[in-house]
Amino acid sequence: MKSIVIYYSLFGHTQKVAKIIAKKLDSDLLKIKSEKAYNIATAVIEGKNDIETKHLPKLKKYNFNANEYDLIIIGSPVWWDSITPPIRTFLMENDLSEKNLKFFSTFGQSNGHIFSDAIEILNNLEDVKAFNSTKTNNNHKIKMEIDDWLG
Numbered sequence: 394m395k396s397i398v399i400y401y402s403l404f405g406h407t408q409k410v411a412k413i414i415a416k417k418l419d420s421d422l423l424k425i426k427s428e429k430a431y432n433i434a435t436a437v438i439e440g441k442n443d444i445e446t447k448h449l450p451k452l453k454k455y456n457f458n459a460n461e462y463d464l465i466i467i468g469s470p471v472w473w474d475s476i477t478p479p480i481r482t483f484l485m486e487n488d489l490s491e492k493n494l495k496f497f498s499t500f501g502q503s504n505g506h507i508f509s510d511a512i513e514i515l516n517n518l519e520d521v522k523a524f525n526s527t528k529t530n531n532n533h534k535i536k537m538e539i540d541d542w543l544g
């Protein structure tokens with residue numbers, strides 16, 4: 394079974410989870426980047442506006458062919474209770490409606506409504522998992538949580 398972990402990460406927490414999952418499942422790994430990169434200041438101000446308006450930032454070129462994969466795992470940090478704009482763009486520009494999907498988030502305080510927002514786009518998404526970003530500093534804990542989720 395061929396799988397891929399596709400993620401966006403600004404500060405590395407989501408990337409850490411994505412890499413552990415990819416290693417566990419021997420998956421490909423794809424980091425999504427917007428053409429105009431966010432930083433802490435622009436994420437807080439422009440990111441909030443982009444989320445409220447569901448703006449789709451242009452992404453840096455990436456190589457992805459959904460037909461190559463039996464399982465697609467998507468990871469996003471929670472921003473303002475929702476999906477990060479680069480992941481929203483990715484989900485809007487790729488048809489994943491026939492795919493076996495999993496979706497994970499990393500969050501600081503609360504997972505918000507990221508999963509219902511993801512399911513609104515990905516009607517076939519049923520398997521979701523939230524990771525508290527503080528736990529990503531503890532390799533053992535985060536690996537146990539990933540094992541619990543993915544078996």
Ligand SMILES: Cc1cc2nc3c(=O)[nH]c(=O)nc-3n(C[C@H](O)[C@H](O)[C@H](O)COP(=O)(O)O)c2cc1C
Nearest residue numbers: 402403404405406407470473474499501502503526
């Ligand atoms: C712009 C911005 C908005 C955020 N909004 C939330 C939020 O609404 N709820 C929450 O629990 N954490 C929020 N966080 C914290 C992140 O979800 C958390 O630190 C996440 O693990 C960061 O992932 P990364 O290190 O992969 O970028 C926010 C962080 C940023 C930068």
